[in-house]
Amino acid sequence: MHAAPRRTAVTALLCAAFALGATACGPFSDDAKPAGPFGELSGSQIVDKAFAATKGAKALSVDIDEQGPVEPLKAYLSLDGRGRCTGTLTIGAAGTVELIKPDDKNAYMRFDEAFLRQQVKDEDAETQKAMLKELKGRWMKGPISDPDNKGMLELCDLKKLLSGFEQGASGIVKGAETTVGGKKALALTEPGDDGETNTVYVATEGTPYVLRIVTKGGEEPGTITFSKYGKPVEAKAPAAKDVVETE
Numbered sequence: 001m002h003a004a005p006r007r008t009a010v011t012a013l014l015c016a017a018f019a020l021g022a023t024a025c026g027p028f029s030d031d032a033k034p035a036g037p038f039g040e041l042s043g044s045q046i047v048d049k050a051f052a053a054t055k056g057a058k059a060l061s062v063d064i065d066e067q068g069p070v071e072p073l074k075a076y077l078s079l080d081g082r083g084r085c086t087g088t089l090t091i092g093a094a095g096t097v098e099l100i101k102p103d104d105k106n107a108y109m110r111f112d113e114a115f116l117r118q119q120v121k122d123e124d125a126e127t128q129k130a131m132l133k134e135l136k137g138r139w140m141k142g143p144i145s146d147p148d149n150k151g152m153l154e155l156c157d158l159k160k161l162l163s164g165f166e167q168g169a170s171g172i173v174k175g176a177e178t179t180v181g182g183k184k185a186l187a188l189t190e191p192g193d194d195g196e197t198n199t200v201y202v203a204t205e206g207t208p209y210v211l212r213i214v215t216k217g218g219e220e221p222g223t224i225t226f227s228k229y230g231k232p233v234e235a236k237a238p239a240a241k242d243v244v245e246t247e
Contacts, residue, residue, distance in 0.1 A: 037177065049208050053207050060229045061078045061079075063076050064222070072092055075090070077156065083104040086234065089152070089155075094115050096115060098111075099156075100139070107143075107153055109140050110140070110238075141245050146246075181212075185201040185211050192217075192218060195218065196215060200212075201214075209229055
């Protein structure tokens with residue numbers, strides 16, 4: 001079983017633990033070629049190969065739709081190996097956050113009105129009105145070293161995003177060939193604990209990237225879809241007039 005990725009209050013629903021394992025393939029005779037896009041590779045070997053390729057991607061986009069023990073999370077982020085990241089996160093009924101991380105120094109976040117009202121609900125009416133007036137439609141700028149930003153910004157680090165997946169796990173079964181986002185893929189599935197089933201879809205043409213991870217049943221069902229491998233990330237800092245500095 002894989003160790004679950006680290007969680008935070010904001011991103012607890014993202015990092016569901018996906019158990020990835022494998023069964024060994026039997027031996028093949030010299031005159032019999034193994035069927036399937038990955039030939040004689042076992043499920044474990046395919047998954048290891050796919051996660052190694054994904055972790056090494058120069059850029060990609062991640063689409064998350066998960067239900068956690070507290071509230072659901074939906075997110076769409078584009079990120080690259082140079083630290084740039086941009087996208088949106090919708091956390092339960094709290095609202096939506098837009099995120100831009102143009103470099104390794106600062107991050108910019110813009111909260112919709114629903115999210116802002118949730119954050120200031122315990123303030124008096126006058127304070128609520130003043131804060132909404134100042135922040136509505138504007139970006140909050142803060143250093144990436146700020147602990148308050150850490151949890152959300154971990155979603156922009158591909159290696160951290162995938163750090164919960166260890167190599168050489170056991171129990172995966174190679175499934176049917178299918179398509180994910182128009183790309184040919186092989187499904188690899190492992191039944192988990194408490195009725196949970198985890199399936200990884202790996203590209204069968206070109207680089208064997210992970211295209212999708214699906215968890216059904218259990219406490220945190222959901223889907224993470226990976227796409228736009230290698231596409232440059234457009235993450236530019238907002239205009240100064242639209243920014244509110246935070247300490």
